[in-house]
Amino acid sequence: MPNNYDDIIEKLDNNQLWDFPGGVFPAERKTLSNQTPIGKLPIPERLFVTVKQHIGVEGHLIVEVGQKVLKGQALTKSMNPFAVPIHAPTSGEVAAIQKHVSAHPSGLPEMTVEIISDQQDKWIQLNPLIDYQSQPKIKVLAAICDAGISGMGGAGFPTHIKSSPKKDVDFLIINGIECEPYITSDDRLMREHAWQIRQGIDVLCHLLKPKQVLIGIENNKPEAIEAMQVACRENPNYRICSVPTKYPAGGEKQLIQVLTNREVPAKGLPMDVGIIMHNVGTCFAISDAVFSGKPLISRVVTVTGEAVEKPSNLWALIGSPVAHLLAHSDYNPKLQKQPNVIMGGPMMGFNVINDKVPVIKTTNCILAPTDTEISSNNEQACIRCSACADACPVSLLPQQLFWHSKAKELDKAQDYNLFDCIECGACAYVCPSEIPLVHYYRIAKSEIRVEQEEKQKSDKARERFEKREARLIAEQHARDEKHRLAAEARKQAMESKGNNAKDKIAAALARAKAKKQAVNIEEETSVSKADLANDVIEAAAPNETTEASATQPTTKVASSNQRVQAAIARAKAKKAAAEAATSNVEVEVPSEVEVEVEVEVEKNNDKVSESIKTETQSKNQSVNAKEPAPHAAKPEPLKPESASSESVSEVTATKTATIAASKKARIAAAVAKAKAKREAQKAAETEQTSKEAPLAEVEDPKTDSSQEPVKTQEQQIDMKKRKIAAAVAKAKAKKAAEKADKSS
């Protein structure tokens, strides 16, 4: 290392320091605010604690709206090492958790916990870690992390990460430079709390074990230098360095260069050259956290500028709105053409969007300048004077950067190391054309960042697209392969069974025939839907002849199939009967009507009975439906009969393909049964509706005979059936009469 430790110490012993290139000397204006002690700001009514106030990731909220919180209570929590919690700055109630204007140049709303103060300012139970020297480092680091401490100089890097380096530390540098004009918060803090800052440095030394501690303070703060010297008198390892006043000596890389002549590499960290740097405010917060257990909930903020009547430093709670600080310092907006409040210093700060912007952990100054203090923006053409290049503390070429940034030649701007720019504003300060150079760089930087992000996203999209394409192609291949294999298997099967092709043809023929039969049967059954209902009636009557005719084919076939069918049919009929019986309870009234029917049926025995049958839609079926309860056993022969018609065809079918045909026949039978049942049910229902006018129907049954020609099948039915029907009708009439008697 060109600047080895011993050389540096030797030079420091001689009170010699190095220098950094460039730099400017703006008017300091620090006396505006550094003459009075740090004042105490009253607790504001409402506090807006932004969830993310540091570089890294935010924790997740652990409080709810309406919850009472105590001063110092953690509001977020996270297991992520780059997360630090935020804390309630005072006791009160969580009024809202919502987006609120942020302390960012964009002013974009960010998630914020809004707390209504109860003005009690009641602390939560604090757990100091006074014996930190006997505690393991990890515990001290955890205490620092839990106190929510992040760098208070400007960047807001989590302190516990910075305090746990993996390499040996040569120098711990404490930054008390505060080189920006107007700002005096660190100055006043060092003057009034040097002792506590020293305690914070002690804790950092315990964690970092540096060879030397350098405390850099600009020589325009003699009181602060003296106070720190007094505080650090007992520690020979702590060296107070009075640094010449030059802007931006307080920049991290610049201060390292001034004190050690080491240069932090581009895109590198101070740790790469064996240095860790902390701000004095951070040291104060560490000591607060370790020795009294207090989390970081307040900080010193300089409220200054000529537009405020009482410029001073104030202990402000994190989350206090800017308006509260300004009101306390008697801000007079009339001194400005338009309200203009800057958060941070005049060189690197930004305009706040409105006065509800809260103070965050990195807010060191609220500046309200008059119009005369800060010149307005009247940018003119660059005259290539190169004054900016002379002023640049990092030896860049601001002019080139400006051209390329303005022309959006982002890659060329990057070639000129745009990202090494620390945005100190020295170039803009010296520019005779008043070009706001830094803002051009900021725009270019953010555009490059966005472009890089988009590039990453598009690379990811390309990868996903290509993977998807590959997957779709693979799937298509897999499908094709499957189809091919299946086709092959079929072909093979065909070849292997090729010798008994004749059998196959025969089997196919048989199948086709059976199917045809089944279709026929079905057609039959569907055509004789109405008939089936009649059949039920017929079967209900104890008719031996029908039974005989039914049994004949059965015996012929003599197969168990038939018996099974018969059994099923019986069961079905029973069920149907039971249903019909239940649905017919109300239909007892028209018993006389039924009697009339009977009489009539007896009179014109042959013709009328037929006509009665034709009334299947309502009358006959209703008659039948009413009856079956006592004659539950009777419907059974019906099914064999209906089955018999099937079985006749079946016999022929069995000759060719017995099994298939019988199966089909069974299905057909089942269908027929189901249909019969449905008919019965329907009849029962229709009867209910038609029971008001049964007389009309019965009185002129002959009109119904007009339906005769339609039902050609019925005409084929022989006399026996008619007789049966008559008998059934009689039986029913009797039954109905009985019921009517009972119910009456």
Place this chain on the structure above:
Amino acid sequence: MSLGFAILTALLAIGLLALIFGSILGFAAVKFKVESDPLVEQIDHILPQTQCGQCGYPGCKPYAQAIADGDEINKCPPGGDATIKKLADLMGVEAKSLDSAHGTEDVKKVAFIREDECIGCTKCIQACPVDAILGAAKQMHTVITDECTGCDLCVDPCPVDCIDMLPVKDSASSWRWDINTIPIKQVG
């Protein structure tokens, strides 16, 4: 005689050299064969990879291939003028303005499924070129916002029109400094 011999030797020597170099070149052509056209790859890297098909090709890669084969460079609305400029630089042609027949440059958007209206038909999942929609048949679907390229291809297939294209909101990290907010640059 000697002259004829000299000529013959020279011819032989040159012929031999030609043979040697020819075989070396032939070997190199096989050994160091470049699988795909590097130009297509370069063009593909410039294209925004939304895979939206607004250029008339089924994805960015096919369009890259088409450009390499001589198609116009101004058919990519999601890329806009920035992409056209880069393509012009790469291809050594004049940058043209975006061909409005293929659409206009728009703010960046991502798809959003109104989840209570989704019927779980999976049609959008099949349409998404980058598998950025999550869901299963008869289950509610949702868009993985980080993966969505805003290509719009899922909107049409949706039978219940429950997909909206929402503009991406600015966050503090993606916010671009605005030149107009410059307050100060000089003190005193």
